[in-house]
Each structure stands twice: as structure tokens, then as C-alpha cells.
Amino acid sequence: MDLKETDILGADIGKHWYYRSKARAMEHLLGDVTPSIILDVGAGSGFFSRKLLSNTSAKQAWCVDISYEADSETLEAGKPVYFRRSVDEVDADLVLLMDVLEHVDDDVGLLNDYVKKVPHGTRFLISVPAFQFLWSGHDVFLEHKRRYRLNQIEDVVRRAGLTVKRGSYYFGAIFPIAVVIRIVTNLLQRGHYKAQSQLSQHHPFVNGTLAALSSAELPLFLSNRVAGLSVFVLAEKS
Template identity: 70%
Template sequence: MDLKEIDILGDNVSQHWYYRSKAKAMTKLLGNIRPSSILDVGAGSGFFSRHLLSNSEANEAWCVDTSYRNDSDDFETRKRIYFRRHIDHVDADLVLLMDVLEHIADDVRFLQLYIEKVPKSTKFLISVPVFECLWSSHDIFLEHKRRYTLRAAAATH
């Protein structure tokens, strides 16, 4: 979750329809994937990592976001959650990029950098906003660079 939205939604984030439905979709997409360690890139509040720590066997999460003022540690249901401005390497078996790539000018290079920071067997779950025709003032507020199409996303592979 973008830290800009925390200022607006406050403590009601977990009740907002968008984040509830996105967390439900994330859980469904993961299916039988049972991560033990999560790397949440562009994590903001850590909403999605916290959701997985509370609702799965995952035992730790590394939330990385350049917007953090300082590195810090916390717990979610007695599981460690680490908030870091950057990270060099982590043995995560799941990487989350939830609404992150649309903020990055060179999204392909950015993704490659994180592929290099985790083991080769690590799974990635990526979500991005779609359809340029849906571009709105909310995209501008969140400082998005683009929206995606399936064709454009596949072409960057």
C-alpha cells in the first residue's frame, strides 16, 4: 500500500474494499504456494505481508520501500516483519510487487535487480494497474508512470 494512501485511510486500511479484494485475489493466486519468507518490494505499510503472515505458514517478511524514514522491526502474529529502505540479498521464497512497477521509470531493470537478490527458485507475484483508458487523477496523485496491458507486460519478459 502506498504510504500516501495511509494518510487518507488511516487505520481503516484493512477494511477498504480495494485492499480486501486485492488480498483475497493474492491468496487465491498463490494457491498451493506456501512461502516461509516473503520479500515485499515497495511494501509501503506492509499490508500484504501482514496479511500473509496472519493467514499463512509464512514466518517472516522483509518489507522494502525507499519511502521509509528508518529501518525498523515489528511483529505480526508473533512473526518477524522487517522494514528496510533497501536490501542486498534475502533468502525469500516469495517476492511481492503489489502495485510497484508502474512507479518505476525503468521497470524492467528494477525487476531484474530484485531477481538477482533472491534464490533462483523464488516465486514472484506482481500486480499492476491496467488499461491506459482508465488513467485518472488517482494515477497522477500516486505518481504512476504508466498502466499496463497483458501484451506490454509480456513484451518486457
């Protein structure tokens, strides 16, 4: 999760359709996987691990991000959250990498580093932005290196030493709208991408409509290997 987006949305981030929907997709993908100790890599504010602490029996979360000024701790739903710039070994049974791997040059290397830090049997839940042809100034603003097709991120996961359990696209319901907007915008900019976030506070009607569209596709989420704005993968360290 990018702290730049946290700065834009502030305290209302949990109400924004994108993050609300992404948290629901995360929980849907986990299914009956019940974490105890969460390692949240590139965690930013810790939004996603905090959601799991609030909504599941998870006991604690370790949030790791090089952007933190110092180590700190807090509580979420009465459970400890540890913010760290780095960690060594962690006895986690769930590792989150929510929109992280697209930020680094060596995605396989970064993922493999964290595979080595956790026990066998640990699950990894990964999300990344989908489809390189959707590249825009939003990616430039967030300092992305790439966007992925589903088979590409699954290949990264396997090369990092994990076994893929499930993989699918999400935000398929609004995919056609986003394709038109980004293609038209990119044509107008003639390949000169302006570094600018496309995330903003929406009118309540727009926010509610986009959230409803995203919720409506959840029953088909796990079988969607066709298209969407984001790619999710659930994997395991064997």
C-alpha cells in the same frame, strides 16, 4: 502499496473493499504456493505481507521501501517483520511487488535488480493498474508512469528474467462502472488531469457491495484475460 493511500484510509485500510479484495486475489493467485520468507518490495505499511504472515505458515517478511525514514522491526501474528530502505541478497521464496512497477521509469531494470537478489525457484507476485485509457488524476496523484495491459506486464516480467506461471485481470465486475466514470471525468477535465485520489472511505453499504462484487468474480479470476482494473502476474525465477 502506496503510503499516500495508507494515509487516506488509516487504520481502516483492512476494511476497505479495494484492499480486502486485492489481498484475497493475491492469496487466490498463489494457490498452493506456501511461502516461508517474504520480500515485499515497495511495501509501504506492509499490508499484503502482513496478511500472508497472518493467514499462512510464512515465517517472516522483509518490507523494502525508500520512503521509510529509518530501519525498524515489528511483529505480525508473532512473526518478525523487518522494514528496510534497501536490501542486498535475501533468501526469500516469495517476492511481492504490489502496485510498484508503474511508479518507475525502468520497470524491467527494477524487477531484474530483485531477481538477482533472490534464489532460483523464488516466486514473484506482481500487480499493476490496467489499461492506459483509464489514466486519470488518481494516477497523477500517485505519481504513476503508466498503466498496463496483461501482455505488456508479462513481457516486462519475461525481459526481467522470470518465467510467467499465471496472469490475469481482476476487478472485472466493476470494470464497466469505472470505465464510464473515468471517461466522463476525463472529458469534463479536457485532458487536464487534476492530481486527486479516488480512494476514500465509503458508506458501509457501498463498501460491502463493491467487496461482494469483487469476491463473486474470484472463481473466474485466473481465467480472466479480458478486462479489469488491475493486472496480476505470478512468475518464477528458473
